[in-house]
Amino acid sequence: MAVSPRDEVRALFAWRRVLNRMRAVLRSALTTFVVLTLTLWLMPGVASTDIIDVLGLVVLVAVVGAVLRPLLLVGITALGGWGAMLLGVVAQVVVMTVALELDPAEQISGLPTLVTAAVLAVVVAALLDWMADSGSDDTFVREARRLMRAVRRRAARRDGGPLLTFRRPAPGTEPGLLMVQLDGVAEPVLRWAVRAGNLPVLGHWLRTGSHVVHPWHTGLPSTTPASQAGILHGATRQVPGFRWYEKETGKLMVSSRPRDAAIIEGRISDGKGLLRDGGVSISNAFSGDAVTNLLTVSHAALPGRSARGWAAFMASPYGFTRALVLGVAEVFTELHQARLQRRRNLQPRVSRSGAFLALRPASMLLRDVNVSLVAEQMARGVPAIYCDLVDYDEVAHHAGPARPESMRQLENLDRMLGVLERLAPEAARRYHLVVLSDHGQSQGATFRQRYGETLDEVVDRLAAPDYAAAVEEEPAPAPVLVVSSGNLSMIYLTRFPHRLKRAAVEHAYPRLISGLAAHPGVGLVVVQDDDGPVVYGSGGSQRLRDGAVTGTDPLLPYGPRARRDLLRHQSSAHIGDLVVISSMGPATQEVAAFEELVGSHGGLGGWQTEAVLVHPAGWPVDDDLDGPDAVHRQLLRWLTMLGLREPEPAPLEAGEPLRAEDLDPDISARLSPSRDG
Template structure:
């Protein structure tokens, strides 16, 4: 039977005047008024030429600020939502300043005159308020949670009204009962680092889940290359072999690809996507390299756009006094903290270390801002009832690259990510679904002094040195070398020998040749190159095609196809997975003519990155290939030891299917994929047959 209108109104009144709600609102009002009073008093005291006034005048100004905010903030938020994207960011930056400036301009006591003065005072007041709020909430995320809850409840009420439901507007919407899955990627966190941090008691949220038995943690092996784009190509699309490194060269087009460049990521995604990605059935991609065939992609590199008008969480974060303004102030604090931490490393002569200035100073606050935005966007999608969400949080990875994967600065970032997981847990009762949480990483990191620091020259300089002809007798290039080059191969401004590095993995391309060359051809072109690189103390492995892939070291070689070893096995320092990792990598698209892995210290597991990073990943050695997975304890691992990101993809798809969140079962997906592959193979065979027939016919005509 329908609820009578009188009873409905009584429920609304009870909800409105319930003691917990009244107390919460009273506390919020008192805190807001106190903060505004302190900030305005301090701001007016700082402003030159401002007439002093009594406390009553300042209290009146506090009331005026509250009134102006009550009128303008909804209008500003509506404007932010309407603009979307960059417009939301730009208006969000000034929204709080506008509220404060209008209030100061309307101040009856007229202590400030002229818009420039008023604007400066308003900006100062907003910054001081953000600092003060941070001091109140130091060590907690209470204010952030309150703002997110308010956003989520508003979204759910609007959805109920649009659906024609009768939802009591003054009461919290009931928690959803349908299942959902949040997949949160902690970028670059290795399983040993996470396990150590949990045992140390530094990660209270994850630690509580594990100790209570609701979740279990296990490691998984990423293989080669151990980079975010390759891992996400596997996890999100099941297609990791399309990506040979963080960067690579494509001989077919003469193009250098950089996977975190939006233009290149947009070109890569169609190669990965077959329409059956991890997020295809209404899922949401947030902050990832690729979309996983998601229905909604927010801050995803391959889509290269800021969230649009439909992403209310983006707009609300930008316009909220506890959103962008807070993140901006804290970002400045992160820069100061970074300068201090870098100075401490120099004073203590901490080794290994790299420079932490330049672009990295901007990366630290940017990654923190991105983290808060991502969590706001996750909260919005939880309120909307997205069936599956996959989000990449990059804070730890960015800091660990320059500070080291186990250094205090990096662990501090990991602790902040654990707090964000606690925020999502606290927001779960407001969600439109009953979400389960899976935490995983895409790779780990390995520490070590860089190749240049150890050997006084870069890998590019070493390659150039070993590619020089013998000065005593410099042979001219043989005629057959030129004859074998494809006249239609696109000319490229790149060097004849191109070195492309990803951590301690390097791909070397002979760019004048359209095909991948074997050892005989490379030795013919550059007789000293392979032997010189293999004998260099900073190079542990040189992989080359020599009637099959062969790993060449300083004192031996390992034929990867059958495991035959001559001399000292060069794979020994790289662990039991090395042979399988290298074999799998040799099947990747656009692999280099030569593949190099830097040497690894057998005692410390330190590697020598070919880039200037003290914490690196991309190749083999150390913890960079040891990723982690934290999942509900009752969910079983059915795909063995999870070798490679494609296996993680299959496992996540199976869990989504068990939750009823896939329109096709994994078996049906595999059958469909097999059918598509058969069609592609048949089409390719038909083209080759038609081409051969055409060439035969042309030959007969001649």
């Protein structure tokens, strides 16, 4: 139905809209007045100023901002990517500098002084806004709503709508699916936080019955790249760890490197990924065959000119500049929390300095950017969105998965879910929200802290008598290469072009298998034998194919799923000659990570394999979601149920017994280089 100009004008001057606009203008004016007063007072050499002069400067800042910000937004949108980020840093400073330069009272003069005053004013404004909005996301939501309405109005004009549209766009009615990944959150941690009342948004969903919690088991390896290879592409077995060595090429693959991630995606993608039908991937390791990829590692690019949410976040005074200032405050918060751990002698703990000091504010900035990008895609009405939020995982690695600072990050993620819920009425579709994690985390003092040496050093010591002979036979920089992911490590005998069986490993390095199995920090050593893979522990062994045990079963501490997890992992491509899992404390379920992380994941033991899926109540779900590939099939069924995907026969239905080739470790040599199927 066409909207008349009279209705448009009436919508523009509706009392609620006018009241909200007046309230926003009043707050902005008051904030600017306080900011300018403090800035002029703090600047050296500035005489005391009259209140009238400051009020005049407030008006001037508002006028300059009204003129320059739209122009800056156009420039930022045109630049895209890094250009948008760089211009976004200076956008607010430019507005303030121009206003101070045009000030008729000439309270500040000279370009260096003007720029210094502008930077100071922007910092003070960010801190004031943060204090005013503490415990509230109203400003962020208001800016996101403005972006979403602008996107939808532009879409309406492209579709032949009125040239000027002031009316609020009607909520969408077609279904959509928004999938938000809370990286590293174990199902027991989430349940505990909900019961404690620390997650009000998720808690409200669960208590009112709109959503339910369903646990799922990640299997081995319990890492983000492996889980997302399964969730997004249904191809877990091409990713045996967070990093691994490929004997065919002599290359060490690291899944967080964009170039390696692109190679991996070429192997796992068959064009039928979770997001293939117009979906959007945001901040993931892989694309899921999405049409649009924003901050996706395998596509290695910042959002381009088409991502208005990126540009709007950079240009907004409540966006990048505010996040940058608060990120600096986050660094000081981290230093304080680390000092508290040292003073209280909290154990286990690891160093929280170095690169982590940059990662923590970066993850906070990325969270706000991600939500802005999600809001824009919801306004565009894309059918499916998958977004990874990493805040909790980054902090939990260094603080511990259940420590107060980690739980605070989980509370912040819950707030972001509340933001998305508040933005849903502005979307061009009626989005259903699914929240899931890719793995959990397990706590524990690291291997080096417990035993005074790293696993690499242990392997070097056990293999040292045979190194000289190995080098004489065929020079190599590292005859034995140790590649670790949490408390999972894969050991490669690099001078051999194929994976070795037990007899060949013992011939080359006679002390290696027995020495590792006897070490108190090692729980499991898995090696291929003539009868299939065998797992060795300090007191016995188990043949994985039939479960035959000799001596004490080494898998007992790791739970009933351990044998199946190890069998499936043994069929992965590029598996190590030896697979090592650290020991686990039976009372505390603490593991000994081979990396310097107090909270770790990648292997077995503790909560690292216990992920979570929160979905609308009443949606059909498999009773036992075992592995990321099973979650992929579940999400596909929901997309089909919503009419967003044509039904396809799954290659392996949930609950169907594993085929012989699924359990055969030798299949890794026959896997296609493009996809494991």
